[in-house]
Amino acid sequence: MTHSLYARPLIFTCLTALxxxxxxxxxxxxxxxxxxxxxxxxxxxxGSMNVYRxxxxxxRAKMIDxxxxxxxxxxxxxxxxxxxxxxxxxxxxxxxxxxxxGLKEGRQYHLGGVNEGTGIRLITxxxxxxxxxxxxxxxxxxxxxxxxxxxxxxxxxFVQDPGGFTLQLVIAPNAPAETYAKVEVGINVSDLxxxxxxxxxxxxxxELPPVRDALLGVTKYPYRHGETTLNLWSAGRNLPADTxxxxxxxxxxxxxxxxxxxxxxxxxxxxxLGDLPGFSLRTVWLNDPDGVTNYFAQVGxxxxxxx
Numbered sequence: 001m002t003h004s005l006y007a008r009p010l011i012f013t014c015l016t017a018l019x020x021x022x023x024x025x026x027x028x029x030x031x032x033x034x035x036x037x038x039x040x041x042x043x044x045x046x047g048s049m050n051v052y053r054x055x056x057x058x059x060r061a062k063m064i065d066x067x068x069x070x071x072x073x074x075x076x077x078x079x080x081x082x083x084x085x086x087x088x089x090x091x092x093x094x095x096x097x098x099x100x101x102g103l104k105e106g107r108q109y110h111l112g113g114v115n116e117g118t119g120i121r122l123i124t125x126x127x128x129x130x131x132x133x134x135x136x137x138x139x140x141x142x143x144x145x146x147x148x149x150x151x152x153x154x155x156x157x158f159v160q161d162p163g164g165f166t167l168q169l170v171i172a173p174n175a176p177a178e179t180y181a182k183v184e185v186g187i188n189v190s191d192l193x194x195x196x197x198x199x200x201x202x203x204x205x206x207e208l209p210p211v212r213d214a215l216l217g218v219t220k221y222p223y224r225h226g227e228t229t230l231n232l233w234s235a236g237r238n239l240p241a242d243t244x245x246x247x248x249x250x251x252x253x254x255x256x257x258x259x260x261x262x263x264x265x266x267x268x269x270x271x272x273l274g275d276l277p278g279f280s281l282r283t284v285w286l287n288d289p290d291g292v293t294n295y296f297a298q299v300g301x302x303x304x305x306x307x
Contacts, residue, residue, distance in 0.1 A: 037264040040296070041204025046251035047226035048095030051123060051185055052295075053246050055163030060101040062162035064088055070136045071125060071167075073097060082278065092125070093181025093227040098249070107244025108291070111164040114216060115188060115235035118290045119242035122186030122231075124168040126179050130155060133169060145169055148215065156215055165245055184222075184229045185248060187292060190237045192221065194289040199223040199230060202265055203250075203294065225250075247293030255298035259284045 055063055067073050073090035080086055088099040103109060110117040127133050134144045137159075145157035147169075155171040168186075172179050189195040199205050205223035211231075213220050218233040230248070252258055259273040262284070270293055271285035283297045 037202075037261050039202055039204025040250075040252070040258045040261055041225075043252045043254050043258055044225060044250050045253045046094060048093055048181075048183070049185075049225060049228040049230075050096040050098055050249040050251070051183060051228070051246065052098035052100060052249060053123075053161070053163065053165060054100045054103055054107075054244055055161075055165070056103065057101040059163045060088075060099075063099055063101075065140065066142075066162050067097060067099065070140055070142065072136065092183055093178075095183060095227060097123075097183075104244050108241045109244050110240040110242040111245060114158075114166055114186060115218070115239075117240045117242045118188050118190050119292055120185055120246035120248075121188045121242070122166050122168055122184075123246065124170060124184035124186065126170045126172050126175070126182055128171070128173055128175065128180060130171040130173075133171070147171060151214060158215075163245075178227070181227050182229070183227065184231055185246075186216075186220070186231045186233070187288075187290070188239070189232050189234050189288075189290050190239070191289060192232065192234045195232050196221055196223075198267075198288045199232070202262070202267060205230065241291060243287075243291035243293070247295055249295040249297060252296050252298050255282050255284055255296050258286075258296045262286050 053063075067088075067090050068075055071090075073092055076089035076091050076096065078086045078088050085102065088101075090097040090099070108119075110119075114121040130147055137144055142159075145159050147155040147157040150156050150170070153172075157169050159167050159169060161167055168184075187195070196207075200207050200223065203223075203225075205225050208222040208224055208229075211220045211222060212218075213231075213233075216233070218235060220231040220233050223230045223232065228248075256273065262269065268287040268291075269284065270287050271283070273282070273284040275282050280300050281297055283295065286294045286296065288294055
């Protein structure tokens, strides 16, 4: 009888532990069923994103001149893609602006105002000196940008590059040097919750507090990785789509694992996982909910086994 009395607390403790273990297993199973696949953020190896622009070939010379001399970006060695095609590269901070002459088949194009279509509608650059920016525009025969107060000590103007894409120039005098290495990419989305989930949960970018942008007339939802910030907003659900004029690229340490995590989350694949002929480069091109290209590239990789 005495042994039985002492055994009861022990049995109760064991049953409690068993119940807690079963609950933890169940919760883990529910998390797996709900698609709690890790984000790809730990795989991003560059402290910024690269941004690319596609445009009609007849604008090539003016585009190169504009980004080099008017925006004063740092020219990098172009990449020969074969067949006379080149990727024109400019450096800004640790990232790149990539210019590609020629439109990609199967993509949609709808230039115009930032709120007139979905997709990437705006790229923002930062400068210390308004007078210097205006002088560069006028020296190359472009109208002087019409800068307006932003309400935070900066001034901003909207301009178009020679290919017809909208850029925002922000003057931030006496700012830290890293300010001028930043790039912001504005994406007008059709469904804020879906797009926010994609960049927060799949890509794993830092979610910053919403910002009311008086010049754009929208509330922006910023998602940041290092020197690059993606600003999401929505101006309507039934707008024309632009899925080809611009996109973002991430340099990653394991593109096969990016592909596996994308498949686990049913992310749309634009261009399947594969090696780029003639280059030590392995890539997968994915789409966000509005068809915006999110292009993941692993340098020095060939035919890695998928996991």
